[in-house]
Amino acid sequence: MSARKAKWVKCAFSEMNLTSSPASSGATPAKRTRRTGSLSELSRTQTENSSITQNVVDLTSSENDEEPPPAISENWIEGFAPSSSEELAVHPKKVGEVRSWLLHCEAVRKKFPAQICLLTGPTGAGKTATLRVLAREMGYQVQEWINPVDCEVVTVLGDQPSGSGYVGSHFEAFKSFLLRASRYKSLLVSQEKRLLLVEDFPNIFLGEGEASFEELLDDYSSYGKSPLIFIVADSKSRGLNISFRLFPEQLKAKHRIEHITFNPIATTIMQKSMKSFCSVMQKPHNKTIYKVPAQTVLESIVVGAQGDIRNALINLHLSSLLGVPSMPTKKLDVSVAATTKGRKTKAQSTLKSIGRDESITLMHAMGRVMNPKINDSKRLQHSPEGITESFRTEPRNFVNFIHANYLPHFKDIGDIVDAIHDLGLADCMLNEYRDDNLSVMGLNLAIRGAMLANKEPISGWIPVRGPKKIQVKADASLEEQNLLGVRYAAISKSLYATEYRSMVKLIAEKLKDSGQTTRA
């Protein structure tokens, strides 16, 4: 039912800047984008993107030097896509890992065609780009699953779309995609080798569908005929983490799923690719649109993107459009330490109002609170306000963490007094439910207390401990309960602990002993 549609002839009027063949220019197609180009319409429930354009009859390559229309084409980002594995901004080792997996697939193609691979990593780390580039180099046709928008097509029998049929359809569609697309090739595509790509997980798996997903993989590994790749972006919370929920360890072991983890792109590589982006911008057909921004702006973009190359590219695009004023940048307080070569300390700056928000983990923040850094101007390097902002949704938890961890960092009892004083006040403020702002103020107070009270922090590695949970012990033993009889139920836990326990324990022990001796 999936009507596969491939481009076999290229439209001469659109996507001009894409059509140059890789040999003739650096600007070539297919990066990470899901290319739903003007030609390949979404057909029915499934569309696979033929991202490979090599086999397309290229009608425009000879006219490459002609000026394109000065408007930015819809998918301008593809103009900057890497065309070969050398151009990828990903670390060569990672590229090598993916390549060796693909080679492995090829080697065992006859015997075990249904290999499965899982690529994870933060957004914009080049997961999809790597795969697409390698697939093209090795002559694979990538067939991607995209969640269908319209489900009614599936209820083909003319039935009323009943509840169950509607719910099942996504799953069925996905299953048939996996099994059929891996077996039968398109009439219009010359390549023999196919590669299935799932980046868009059907919603049904995200809720409670782990079991059905596992079944599906079982089916696939016995019936599938092509390598299958899942691409999952990391997410911070566990509940949303697909790689964690859908791919537990035993499932990975069962199907020998190759798990390759991508890292955020390193700053140096990012800077290099920014340069190559700039060189693309200076190409004649781009000159009408772009001007290359100043060096400081480029650096700020790299800093602000935090290893997300897609984000960096978007910022670059925005800041280099002709007729756009230069982007305002703001200084960061971070100062890079002078290197041995005697380079001057260089203040980093980031883009104002654009770029990714910095997010820090709890452990990271604990480190900043416990070992506060003071910079040259006698100010805290990480402001307490900044840390407060990051944890304003869970103030109680953070304060508990501070309490559990602050003690080993202090040398003097006098400093501790100040810190615990503030923590106590913060506790009272957090307990005040009538004003929302108070809890944030309390958190701020606790953070400031811990950061500022410590005059001479103990440095060194001190492991972070979780806050202690107080669970009142299950009370009396059976003998003790027997002693008290039915009245035991009416004694509250605290009363039992303070008044009864120590005496009753003595009496019960004695009784037990005497009971044993008489029996003996």
Next chain:
Amino acid sequence: MALWVDKYRPRELSKLDYHKDQAENLRNLCKQSDFPHLMFYGPSGSGKKTRIMCLLREMYGSGVERLRSETMTFTTPSNRKIEVMTVSSNYHLEVNPSDAGIYDRTVVVDLIKQVAQTHQIEISGQREFKVIVISEGDELTKDAQHALRRTMEKYVATCRIIISVNSTSRIIPAIRSRCLGIRVSAPSEPEIVSILQNTCKREGLTLPPELAKRLVEKSERNLRRALLMLEAAKVAKVPFTANQEIPDLDWQAFLRDTASQIISEQTPAKLEKIRERLYELLIQGVPSNLIFRGLVENLVNNCDMSIKAKTLEFATEYEHRMQAGAKHIFHLEAFVAQFMNIYKKFLSELVLTDDF
């Protein structure tokens, strides 16, 4: 076999050992057909529960002594299941809502509704209402107390409530005004001595007067504690001798030890150890206000006159905060840190003055 505390507990109002006038008043109260909500207040171990049970017996006859314990399950609005143990007879139900922690409101409301919505089966000669005994009423949250106030009014036809509290100061005025307050003061020392002597006589033992006196002192006029100590002492050694050892309350000994550790060393590492000890006490279920009080008493007894006032000042401040806050350990720790600080300063000054 039962503990002496239960075994020799007076069962009837006429057999109470002390506060006899009050017992007479309570009997008169029962003679009337109607009966108000009651609130018994007084220190721990003064006989509130005993009086309540005697009163119930006076009203319903010996049927109230056929007790059964039952675990009731309540569901909070947030769909959390909590289990509360109750002790009940056909005529009354005794519950400790404070064990439900912050969910005590649900317990109070649901329980009273359940009990109050059913009428007594046989009305002949009996009262037409049931009694709900709420022990440790002062541990109830404000929320629960307000809920209690409403339900008290609503179901007054079918149930009466008897609250037993240590101090009325933590009971909201609305409830205080709806209840008849009955003060049960702690028994005086001679009264306790005579009760201890009586108990020993009935057990066929002789209690030396010196030991009795020491027991009373150690029990802090808490009759229940005195009786339990007596029984524990008997278990340890019979016949009694005048200077025999009286077993300590575990947590009190533990606190004493903690206090002496605080005095011995004032460093962050020690503070950490003290924190562990405080956690230990909290896990045992000792209420934080008792821990605080015990700590302050022990520290003040062991330190120099010049820093006593300062210590007490900090104690009041952090005690107050502990009531306002939720994490009691923070405030206990804060007090310990403050004390360590002033004690350390005191010691260093002492060394200086000694030198010159």
